[in-house]
Amino acid sequence: MLILKDLRTKRSPWQFQIRGARGQYNILPGFIVMKFGEQLRSSIIDEYEWYYIAYDELKETLKKDYVSPPTKQNPKPKRQEWTEEDEGKFISRIEQELDKVYTKQKLKIIEISRRIGSTEKEVKDVVQRMESRRPRARDGSGVQDNDEPDSEDFMLLEEDLNEITAEVNDLAKFVQLNYTGFQKIIKKHDKQTKWILKPVFATRLKAKPFFKDNYDSDIIKLSKLWDTVKSKGKPVTGDSAAGGSQGSFIRQTTKYWVHKDNITEVKLIIMKHLPVLVFNSNKEFDEKDTAITSIYYDNPEVWDLYEGRLKKTEGAEAIRLRWYGGMDTETIFVERKTHREDWTGEKSVKARFAMKEKNVNAYLQGAMLPEAIFEKARKDGKKPAAVINEDERLAKEIQYSILKKGYKPVCRSFYHRTAFQLPADARVRISLDTELTMVREDNLDGRARAGDNWRRMDIGIDFPFSQLPPEDIEIFPYAVLEVKLQTQSGQEPPDWVRQLISSHLVEAVPKFSKFIHGTATLFPTRINLIPFWFPQMDIDIRKPATHNFGIHHAPRTNTTSTSDDEDDDSDDDYDISQESSNTAVANSSDENINRLRKTRDELGDRDLQNRATGNSLDIEEQLAALPLNEDYPLYDSDEEDDEVEAIEEARRIGGWPYYSKVIKKHARLAGQSVLNTLRIVKPIAKPSEVPRSGMQAQLGEGRIISRRFKAPKGKKIHVPVRVEPKVFFAAERTFLSWLEISIWLALAATTLLNFGDKPSRMSFFAAGSLTAIAAFFLLYSVGIYMWRSYAIRTRKAIKYHDKFGPTMLCVMLVLTLVLNAVFELKEREFI
Known part of the structure; x- marks a missing residue:
C-alpha cells in the first residue's frame, strides 16, 4: 500500500487513479510517496512497539557492498554476489523476527481470552445481584442492600468491554501489518538475490501461523457481553432465527466491499450495537457452523439466468441449491430469486424449500415429483397446509424450469458468514461474508467435475481449496458486507449504521452478486458481457479516514474498574512480556527505535483534532460532486477494437463485405468530425463549481480528474440502467x-x-x-x-x-x- 504524505499539514491522504486496465497513483503537488517502511513506522501501536518485524533492518541485510565505489559515470555499480553464508544469516534473522511476532501474538491472545473470561464472571455477578436485589419496605424498615448494582457498575463494565474490544482490534492490525511485512521482504529477497525463499518460508509460516486467527470465538463472547451490558442485564429474547423460518421474505439490501485489513474492525463496530446471531447458543463455537455453500444453475449454452440477473430484467430468476455447514449436512435448500422492477409495485422475492440431500439428484432429473417430497410433511401435520402447498408449487415450478431449459450446475460459492441481528427483530440485519470463493461446478471442457451428481465431491469446506487447479477457483480479495433493512417498517436506519456505510472502512458496490462475479470470472471464454465492477477489481479500495469513526481506546472515567482485584495473577503475564521485551530490545538498534518514535509522533493519530465531524463524504462521493472534465461515459466497451478486428477479417474475405465495412468506418469518422465541429460552434454550458470540502482541501489544490473504465478485449461492460x-x-x-x-x-x-x-x-x-x-x-x-x-x-x-x-x-x-x-x-x- 502506498500512502501520500502532505509535508505541510503532516496528514496522509491518498488518491488512486486509473489509466486503462492498470492502476496508477495521481500524486498531487506537495505530496511524497510513503512506502511500506514508512507505513509500518507510522502505524506503531505503543503496546507492540518492540514486536513489529524489523523491516528496515532486514532490507539493509539484503544490500551487499558495491564491487567498486560509485562514480559519476557509474552511479550504481554492480554489487557483490549473494552467497550461501549471506543466505544463512538472512534466514536466521527472519526466523528470529517470525518467532518474535508469533510469540507476542500467542501471548496476547491468551491475555485477551483471560480478560474476557474475567469480565464475563463480573457481568454475571452484577446481573445476579440485580436480579436478587431486595426492595425497601414501605415504612422504611427494610434493610438497604449496599451491594445493589447501579448504572455506574454497568458503565464500568462497558468501559472494560470497550478496552478489550480495542485490544482485539489492535492485535488484528498488528498481525495484518506484520504478515504484509513478511510477504514484502520475502518478495524483495527473491527479486534481489535470485535465491528463491518464498516456498520454504511459506512452510515456516504454516508452522507458526500467527495470521490464521480470525478472532470469531472472542467476538461472539464479546458480543454476548456487550448485549447484556448495554441492555442492563435484560437482553432481547425471542426466536434467534428472527424470520429465518419463513419461506419468502422481502428486504432492502445494500452491499459493500471490506478490505481484509478492516474486517476485524468492522466486526467489532457492528458487534457493539448488534449481537452476533447464534442459532444454537448451547453449542460451543465451531467455524464450520458459519460456512455457507451455494451452487448456482444456468444453461451454459445461452446463459439466460446470468444475463437476466446482470441486466436486472423484469422477472429475472436465479436458481441455487444451498446448505449450511459441512458436506455431511442432510438438509439442502432449493432457492429461487426473482427480480421485480419498482414500477410493478412488487418487491424482489427469495423463495425456498428444504429437502433431503439423498433426494436431490432424483428431483433434478425428474425421477421424483414434488408431491413425494412433501408427502411426509403432510402426514406429520407440523406445518400448515397452506405453507406446504406453497412450497410444493415452488418445487414444481423450479423442477419444470430445470428440465425444460436444461439448467446445469455452473458455479459454487463458499464463504463464512457472521450475521448480526437482534433476536426476534429483523428490521436491521447485517452480515459479513469472509473467505469468499467461487469454484467451477460444470462438466464443460471435457472435464467431469461434478459428473452425474448435483455437486462435485472432491472439495468440502476446506478453504482455500489448494487441491483445485487455478482455472477452477477464484478467491475473492474482499469481504462482502450486506446491510439489510426491512422496507415495510418505514424507519430510518440507526445513526451508527449511517456512519459505518459512509466511513473509510467500506466501499459501496450496488447490486454486487456472487453468482454474477463467479460466472464472469470462471468462464472468461464463454461470457462476453461483464458487470460494471469487473474492471475495478485491481483498485485498492482502502481510503483515508474521513471522520473519527472506528474502534479507539476510550479514556477511562475512573481509575477504579470492576476488573481490579488484589488477587489477580497478572504479574506472571507481565514477567513473561517483560522478558520477551528485553530480548527484542537487544536485537534492535537505538537509532531504529528513535526513528520509530519520531515518525509516529510526527504523523500523530491521523490528526483526529482536525478531522471534520459527522458523516463526511468519502472519496467517491466527492468525485461525483465535481464537474466532469470530459464528455464520455464512465464505463466503456471496446467497440473500436471490435470494428478493427471485423475489418481485418473482412479484408481476408475481400469484395463487398470489406468495402462496405470500410465505407461505414469512414462515414462514422466523418460524422464524428462534423459533430466535433458543431461542438466548437455551439456554446457549451459549464457547470458551476461545488465548494471544496475539508477532504478535498486535504487532497491539495490540484484538479481531480475522473477516469473511465475500459472493458477488456472482447468484452462489454453492462451498466445497470433503471427503466420505468x-x-x-x-x-x-x-x-x-x-x-x-x-x-x-x-x-x-x-x-x-x-x-x-x-x-x-x-x-x-x-x-x-x-x-x-x-x-x-x-x-x-x-x-x-x-x-x-x-x-x-x-x-x-x-x-x-x-x-x-x-x-x-x-x-x-x-x-x-x-x-x-x-x-x-x-x-x-x-x-
Missing part, C-alpha cells in the same frame, strides 16, 4: 412535441404561399424554406425517437438528452427569417 414505463411515455411525448413543431412550420409555409396578395418569388422562397425545415425535423424526430426507443428497450447507458436538435432548429429558423427579410427589402427596393 414513464420513460417510454417521455420519449413519445418528446417525439409528439417535435411533430407538433413540424406541423406548425408546414402550416406557416402554406399560409405564406396561399394567403398573400399574389404569389411571388419571395413567398415561394419563404414557403419552400419552412417546408424543408419542417420535413427535415420531422425525419430527424422520427430517427431520434426510434434510436431512443431501441436504447430504452435494450437498457443502454447512453445520453438521452438532445444536444443538437434545438440548436439546429433555432439556427435554421433565424437564417430563414433573416434571408426572408433581406429578399423582402430588396423586392421593395429599400436596399
Whole structure:
C-alpha cells in the first residue's frame, strides 16, 4: 500500500487513479510517496512497539557492498554476489523476527481470552445481584442492600468491554501489518538475490501461523457481553432465527466491499450495537457452523439466468441449491430469486424449500415429483397446509424450469458468514461474508467435475481449496458486507449504521452478486458481457479516514474498574512480556527505535483534532460532486477494437463485405468530425463549481480528474440502467412535441404561399424554406425517437438528452427569417 504524505499539514491522504486496465497513483503537488517502511513506522501501536518485524533492518541485510565505489559515470555499480553464508544469516534473522511476532501474538491472545473470561464472571455477578436485589419496605424498615448494582457498575463494565474490544482490534492490525511485512521482504529477497525463499518460508509460516486467527470465538463472547451490558442485564429474547423460518421474505439490501485489513474492525463496530446471531447458543463455537455453500444453475449454452440477473430484467430468476455447514449436512435448500422492477409495485422475492440431500439428484432429473417430497410433511401435520402447498408449487415450478431449459450446475460459492441481528427483530440485519470463493461446478471442457451428481465431491469446506487447479477457483480479495433493512417498517436506519456505510472502512458496490462475479470470472471464454465492477477489481479500495469513526481506546472515567482485584495473577503475564521485551530490545538498534518514535509522533493519530465531524463524504462521493472534465461515459466497451478486428477479417474475405465495412468506418469518422465541429460552434454550458470540502482541501489544490473504465478485449461492460414505463411515455411525448413543431412550420409555409396578395418569388422562397425545415425535423424526430426507443428497450447507458436538435432548429429558423427579410427589402427596393 502506498500512502501520500502532505509535508505541510503532516496528514496522509491518498488518491488512486486509473489509466486503462492498470492502476496508477495521481500524486498531487506537495505530496511524497510513503512506502511500506514508512507505513509500518507510522502505524506503531505503543503496546507492540518492540514486536513489529524489523523491516528496515532486514532490507539493509539484503544490500551487499558495491564491487567498486560509485562514480559519476557509474552511479550504481554492480554489487557483490549473494552467497550461501549471506543466505544463512538472512534466514536466521527472519526466523528470529517470525518467532518474535508469533510469540507476542500467542501471548496476547491468551491475555485477551483471560480478560474476557474475567469480565464475563463480573457481568454475571452484577446481573445476579440485580436480579436478587431486595426492595425497601414501605415504612422504611427494610434493610438497604449496599451491594445493589447501579448504572455506574454497568458503565464500568462497558468501559472494560470497550478496552478489550480495542485490544482485539489492535492485535488484528498488528498481525495484518506484520504478515504484509513478511510477504514484502520475502518478495524483495527473491527479486534481489535470485535465491528463491518464498516456498520454504511459506512452510515456516504454516508452522507458526500467527495470521490464521480470525478472532470469531472472542467476538461472539464479546458480543454476548456487550448485549447484556448495554441492555442492563435484560437482553432481547425471542426466536434467534428472527424470520429465518419463513419461506419468502422481502428486504432492502445494500452491499459493500471490506478490505481484509478492516474486517476485524468492522466486526467489532457492528458487534457493539448488534449481537452476533447464534442459532444454537448451547453449542460451543465451531467455524464450520458459519460456512455457507451455494451452487448456482444456468444453461451454459445461452446463459439466460446470468444475463437476466446482470441486466436486472423484469422477472429475472436465479436458481441455487444451498446448505449450511459441512458436506455431511442432510438438509439442502432449493432457492429461487426473482427480480421485480419498482414500477410493478412488487418487491424482489427469495423463495425456498428444504429437502433431503439423498433426494436431490432424483428431483433434478425428474425421477421424483414434488408431491413425494412433501408427502411426509403432510402426514406429520407440523406445518400448515397452506405453507406446504406453497412450497410444493415452488418445487414444481423450479423442477419444470430445470428440465425444460436444461439448467446445469455452473458455479459454487463458499464463504463464512457472521450475521448480526437482534433476536426476534429483523428490521436491521447485517452480515459479513469472509473467505469468499467461487469454484467451477460444470462438466464443460471435457472435464467431469461434478459428473452425474448435483455437486462435485472432491472439495468440502476446506478453504482455500489448494487441491483445485487455478482455472477452477477464484478467491475473492474482499469481504462482502450486506446491510439489510426491512422496507415495510418505514424507519430510518440507526445513526451508527449511517456512519459505518459512509466511513473509510467500506466501499459501496450496488447490486454486487456472487453468482454474477463467479460466472464472469470462471468462464472468461464463454461470457462476453461483464458487470460494471469487473474492471475495478485491481483498485485498492482502502481510503483515508474521513471522520473519527472506528474502534479507539476510550479514556477511562475512573481509575477504579470492576476488573481490579488484589488477587489477580497478572504479574506472571507481565514477567513473561517483560522478558520477551528485553530480548527484542537487544536485537534492535537505538537509532531504529528513535526513528520509530519520531515518525509516529510526527504523523500523530491521523490528526483526529482536525478531522471534520459527522458523516463526511468519502472519496467517491466527492468525485461525483465535481464537474466532469470530459464528455464520455464512465464505463466503456471496446467497440473500436471490435470494428478493427471485423475489418481485418473482412479484408481476408475481400469484395463487398470489406468495402462496405470500410465505407461505414469512414462515414462514422466523418460524422464524428462534423459533430466535433458543431461542438466548437455551439456554446457549451459549464457547470458551476461545488465548494471544496475539508477532504478535498486535504487532497491539495490540484484538479481531480475522473477516469473511465475500459472493458477488456472482447468484452462489454453492462451498466445497470433503471427503466420505468414513464420513460417510454417521455420519449413519445418528446417525439409528439417535435411533430407538433413540424406541423406548425408546414402550416406557416402554406399560409405564406396561399394567403398573400399574389404569389411571388419571395413567398415561394419563404414557403419552400419552412417546408424543408419542417420535413427535415420531422425525419430527424422520427430517427431520434426510434434510436431512443431501441436504447430504452435494450437498457443502454447512453445520453438521452438532445444536444443538437434545438440548436439546429433555432439556427435554421433565424437564417430563414433573416434571408426572408433581406429578399423582402430588396423586392421593395429599400436596399
